[in-house]
Amino acid sequence: MSQSPENKKGQVETTGHVWDGDLREYNNPLPRWWLWGFYGTIIFAIVYWILYPAWPYADTYTKGVATVSFQTPVLDKEGQPVKAADGTVEMHTKTEHWNSRALFYQEMQTSPSALAQQEWLAKVKDMSFEQIAANPDTLNFANSMGHALFGDHCAACHGTGGQGVLSMNPEASYPNLTDNAWIHGGDYTKIVQDMTNGIQGNMPAFGALFKGEKLTDLAQYVLSLSHQPGVNEEAANRGKASFATCAGCHGANGTGNQMIGAPNLTDKIWDFVDVTGAPTIEGKLKLVEGVIDHGLQHQMPKFSDRLTPEQIRLLAVYVRQLGGT
Amino acid sequence: MSLVDLTEQEPELYQARDPIHPKSIKGRFRTFKTSVLVLAYAIFFLLPWVRWERVVGPNQAVMFDIPTRRYYLFDLVIHPQDMFLLAGFLILAAWLLFFVTGMVGRAFCGYFCFQTLWTDVFMKVEQWIQGDRNKRLKLEKQGWNAEKVLKKGATVLVWTLIAFWTGFTFTAYWVDAPHLFVSFFTGTAAQAAYMTTGILSLTTLVAAGFAREQVCIYMCPYARFQAVMFDKETLLVSYDAQRGEGANGRKPLQKGLMALEERHASGMGDCIDCKLCVQVCPTGIDIRDGLQLACISCGLCIDACDEIMTKRGWPTGLIRYASEQELDTGKKPSLLKFRTIGYGFATLLASALLIYGVLSIKPLDFSIQQIRQPLFVVMSDGSVQNNYELKINNKEQYALELELTVQGLNNAHVAIGGNFTTLDIPPDETRNYLIHIRAPRESGVSRQLITFKLTDKTGHLPVTESTTSFNFK
Numbered sequence: 001m002s003q004s005p006e007n008k009k010g011q012v013e014t015t016g017h018v019w020d021g022d023l024r025e026y027n028n029p030l031p032r033w034w035l036w037g038f039y040g041t042i043i044f045a046i047v048y049w050i051l052y053p054a055w056p057y058a059d060t061y062t063k064g065v066a067t068v069s070f071q072t073p074v075l076d077k078e079g080q081p082v083k084a085a086d087g088t089v090e091m092h093t094k095t096e097h098w099n100s101r102a103l104f105y106q107e108m109q110t111s112p113s114a115l116a117q118q119e120w121l122a123k124v125k126d127m128s129f130e131q132i133a134a135n136p137d138t139l140n141f142a143n144s145m146g147h148a149l150f151g152d153h154c155a156a157c158h159g160t161g162g163q164g165v166l167s168m169n170p171e172a173s174y175p176n177l178t179d180n181a182w183i184h185g186g187d188y189t190k191i192v193q194d195m196t197n198g199i200q201g202n203m204p205a206f207g208a209l210f211k212g213e214k215l216t217d218l219a220q221y222v223l224s225l226s227h228q229p230g231v232n233e234e235a236a237n238r239g240k241a242s243f244a245t246c247a248g249c250h251g252a253n254g255t256g257n258q259m260i261g262a263p264n265l266t267d268k269i270w271d272f273v274d275v276t277g278a279p280t281i282e283g284k285l286k287l288v289e290g291v292i293d294h295g296l297q298h299q300m301p302k303f304s305d306r307l308t309p310e311q312i313r314l315l316a317v318y319v320r321q322l323g324g325t
Numbered sequence: 326m327s328l329v330d331l332t333e334q335e336p337e338l339y340q341a342r343d344p345i346h347p348k349s350i351k352g353r354f355r356t357f358k359t360s361v362l363v364l365a366y367a368i369f370f371l372l373p374w375v376r377w378e379r380v381v382g383p384n385q386a387v388m389f390d391i392p393t394r395r396y397y398l399f400d401l402v403i404h405p406q407d408m409f410l411l412a413g414f415l416i417l418a419a420w421l422l423f424f425v426t427g428m429v430g431r432a433f434c435g436y437f438c439f440q441t442l443w444t445d446v447f448m449k450v451e452q453w454i455q456g457d458r459n460k461r462l463k464l465e466k467q468g469w470n471a472e473k474v475l476k477k478g479a480t481v482l483v484w485t486l487i488a489f490w491t492g493f494t495f496t497a498y499w500v501d502a503p504h505l506f507v508s509f510f511t512g513t514a515a516q517a518a519y520m521t522t523g524i525l526s527l528t529t530l531v532a533a534g535f536a537r538e539q540v541c542i543y544m545c546p547y548a549r550f551q552a553v554m555f556d557k558e559t560l561l562v563s564y565d566a567q568r569g570e571g572a573n574g575r576k577p578l579q580k581g582l583m584a585l586e587e588r589h590a591s592g593m594g595d596c597i598d599c600k601l602c603v604q605v606c607p608t609g610i611d612i613r614d615g616l617q618l619a620c621i622s623c624g625l626c627i628d629a630c631d632e633i634m635t636k637r638g639w640p641t642g643l644i645r646y647a648s649e650q651e652l653d654t655g656k657k658p659s660l661l662k663f664r665t666i667g668y669g670f671a672t673l674l675a676s677a678l679l680i681y682g683v684l685s686i687k688p689l690d691f692s693i694q695q696i697r698q699p700l701f702v703v704m705s706d707g708s709v710q711n712n713y714e715l716k717i718n719n720k721e722q723y724a725l726e727l728e729l730t731v732q733g734l735n736n737a738h739v740a741i742g743g744n745f746t747t748l749d750i751p752p753d754e755t756r757n758y759l760i761h762i763r764a765p766r767e768s769g770v771s772r773q774l775i776t777f778k779l780t781d782k783t784g785h786l787p788v789t790e791s792t793t794s795f796n797f798k
Contacts, residue, residue, distance in 0.1 A: 321742045
């Protein structure tokens with residue numbers, strides 16, 4: 001123990017090892033149970049080897065007897081998930097030797113947070129969009145779920161906050177979802193429909209029809225619709241006649257048509273070319289002329305094969321309120 | 326000191342524990358130890374069963390609820406963001422330990438440590454079933470006959486019951502106690518409850534029943550570092566060697582050495598070498614060897630020696646609380662020394678900060694975060710909109726009905742996502758809102774500071790404010 005190393009006779013035990021003729025080592029015995037602790041760790045290690053993956057051999061390793069079970073989609077011969085008649089994916093229980101990936105799958109299905117998510121999903125399943133948005137708690141749920149899905153599926157084009165991309169090349173621009181204009185319509189069912197089926201936006205090229213002065217006049221007229229500063233009224237009046245060609249899609253007043261995705265030209269929002277950001281009227285004219293000249297093709301892929309209808313519904317609630325109402 | 330070479334025989338590198346059977350003793354320190362023990366046990370074992378009415382949360386006075394991340398202490402509810410209070414509490418405990426140890430030595434070890442308390446109780450059980458020291462030593466020596474099996478078995482059984490109830494009580498601090506009681510014994514409690522109770526029961530049984538002083542000597546870090554806080558004036562349980570040994574050492578009572586005068590005349594000390602101080606020691610040391618690591622400073626040897634001295638009619642205090650300086654020079658320790666003042670001041674400061682921390686817990690936490698993707702957006706009419714994420718955490722036990730107003734922006738239009746007019750926060754809940762603020766563009770201004778004001782319509786709380794910016798471009 002911690003008392004003086006002397007025994008009752010005033011002697012001290014040494015291990016008998018002697019260095020340099022006179023250096024000796026006291027014998028301070030460890031408590032016996034300390035050794036038991038060491039044996040305990042050996043037993044623990046052996047139990048561990050039996051239960052869990054441990055020893056590498058050749059090109060594999062001992063798998064251990066512990067297992068993890070989780071639900072996984074049934075796959076067909078091509079490796080695609082088998083779907084039932086109503087579109088739901090068929091699941092079956094898979095049991096693997098203990099590994100952290102299987103544990104992760106299991107946790108995503110049976111952890112308290114996963115169960116809470118399932119509970120919320122069941123709660124909003126039969127609610128209308130308006131009902132979801134009118135309750136702070138269900139709206140919170142739709143927003144957090146929607147935000148995560150948006151990050152995975154939409155943010156690559158529309159930006160993490162839905163701010164879109166305004167590029168030098170109008171065909172590499174993606175609409176801003178945080179303003180209050182909806183090119184293709186902003187009610188819930190329309191948003192769901194567009195996300196489910198995708199969007200094909202197509203404005204033909206009018207370069208063959210409008211050239212030189214005529215093209216500039218038309219561009220002047222288009223800019224006058226949203227009262228851009230520096231527009232030449234005279235030129236705009238001349239261009240008004242040409243706008244008849246555009247009116248088929250953009251409407252006689254230029255207010256657009258959400259059914260075919262023709263943007264409103266009378267508001268201050270420019271989703272494909274940065275008219276607001278161009279400092280001079282010449283710059284603005286050039287941007288508009290470019291679109292008339294070359295046309296504008298836009299695709300948004302369909303998400304029905306990546307997202308479940310329920311996920312799309314929640315995503316719609318999230319996207320709908322990004323810009324406010 | 327002579328060295329014994331062990332090359333001839335194989336040196337024994339491990340030593341088995343020598344069971345210690347302390348004799349029971351009565352006295353001042355035993356009474357104090359028992360009072361602390363009764364008080365500590367009453368608090369520990371009864372506290373989880375005290376009920377406390379709450380609007381939200383468990384109706385248990387003290388409960389540490391991990392799943393909802395709330396610590397309930399009577400009327401105080403500690404949320405995760407207030408966890409710095411725990412750090413404050415631990416700092417206070419550390420300074421208090423330093424303060425006490427600097428003054429009176431290892432008082433924590435001797436009177437308050439749970440290892441000491443539980444070992445004490447387990448020893449009482451041993452004494453109750455197997456008898457006092459002499460009977461226990463005899464039982465230890467005799468073979469495994471029916472009597473020994475019965476007595477040892479009964480002791481371990483009672484220990485196990487106490488250990489189990491200790492583990493169960495500990496678990497009851499983390500869940501609703503009456504509910505746990507029912508579910509535990511019907512086999513429906515959570516796995517974690519069985520694990521916690523099981524591990525705590527086992528460690529209690531091993532530490533208080535079998536390991537005992539081994540915990541203090543080999544496992545406990547506090548035992549090792551508390552001596553660092555000692556100085557020459559720290560009061561320690563000490564043997565007055567000058568008085569006890571005299572000029573010619575200690576000697577048992579014998580003819581010619583019965584009275585103090587006779588002993589002093591022959592140069593013998595006052596210690597009659599009765600070894601009662603060694604027999605009562607729970608860690609099995611001889612205090613007459615001086616200050617040592619294994620001494621937990623419980624004072625039982627003082628009780629033992631005082632009893633003998635009183636019987637002989639000699640002055641007590643041969644073993645007593647005395648500082649090193651007092652034993653050397655007879656100078657009493659002064660409490661007003663740098664170390665006590667410093668530790669005392671730190672203790673007071675930590676307490677003040679902790680009390681301030683508890684009193685200044687905000688009933689309402691709210692944060693307003695301007696959304697930066699995008700920072701601003703032009704709307705169809707040319708006005709500018711900024712979005713904000715508003716997070717409100719109501720820490721009170723009543724619902725809040727808050728009204729949001731925004732100041733500092735001309736012609737601002739404020740909309741709460743979901744078109745809510747008021748922000749209703751249920752008791753002890755957090756809610757997030759998306760706030761849209763729209764204002765006509767102002768020429769030349771790119772950024773403006775605006776203030777969010779939350780007014781509680783129920784009148785419970787004062788108006789809370791937070792300032793952030795609004796970006797026009």
